[in-house]
Amino acid sequence: MxxxxxxxxxxxxxxxxxxxxxxxxxxxxxxxxxxxxxxxxxxxxxxxxxxxxxxxxxxxxxxxxxxxxxxxxxxxxxxxxxxxxxxDWSWRFQNMQYHTLLHVISGYLYQHYNALATSSQIEKEHARLELSFSPEIIQEIPFDQLEQSIRKLLAQPHNVYTKILSRDEAEQKEWTIKTVINLLPASLNEIRIVQINDIDEQACGGTHVNNTTEIKDFSIMKIQNKGPMKKRIKIQLLD
Known part of the structure; x- marks a missing residue:
């Protein structure tokens, strides 16, 4: 069972x-x-x-x-x-805030610059997101304005939804979901989708807040090069 x-x-x-x-x-x-x-x-x-x-x-x-x-x-x-x-609610809720914020940032960079998130990790006092970019656009991205752009996006409330799609439905929507469905286990016949209004939509099994207004203030601590076409973004929630 x-x-x-x-x-x-x-x-x-x-x-x-x-x-x-x-x-x-x-x-x-x-x-x-x-x-x-x-x-x-x-x-x-x-x-x-x-x-x-x-x-x-x-x-x-x-x-x-x-x-x-x-x-x-x-x-x-x-x-x-x-x-x-x-x-332990304080630990869970902090992870919910971080996880939702990572979705917002990756969704924004996907929509505007076709960036693909390759990995993410939530730590005790920060989180990081790694993304890959196409060579023709990476030099044009104003990374120094990213925090301001995300703050502007979060100035308005955005609902966070979850839904379950069959694997066939998810594969047909793959171009909008930004997840390589084929990398998910073959035994997984139902895919849980997390959607943040028109910001982001992707397969995810984690926990998230119900609305982006629940995300604390944050800071982008560092943006590092992880190769010629990859960036690592390190973020921290502020008290």
């Missing part, structure tokens, strides 16, 4: 109850979870579970062979007892 991934439909769920499906030492699979297992450059969630009067800290959450495995600091005591999950 596959674990129900509650964060896919609602990134704002902070608590839930769950039943244990399997235990192997301190590694546990539940029937449902609010904890994102990491992926797409977004780290896994943090938090705790409570079982009776015992509290267990989550060390990592990973998706392995389709199973979401929660690793705890010590083994749980009761396989048949329901647990209460509680997410």
């Amino acid at each position: 596959a674990t129900i991934e509650l964060y896919v439909e609602n990134s704002y769920i902070k608590e839930c109850t769950a039943n244990i499906v399997s235990i192997k030492e301190q590694f546990v699979v539940f029937n449902q979870t609010i904890f994102y297992p990491g992926g797409g450059g977004q780290p896994c969630d943090r938090g705790i579970i409570k079982q009776g009067d015992k509290t267990y800290n989550i060390l990592t959450v990973k998706k392995i062979d389709g199973e979401i495995i929660h690793e705890f600091e010590r083994p749980l005591q009761h396989i048949n007892q329901t647990v209460e999950m509680q997410i």
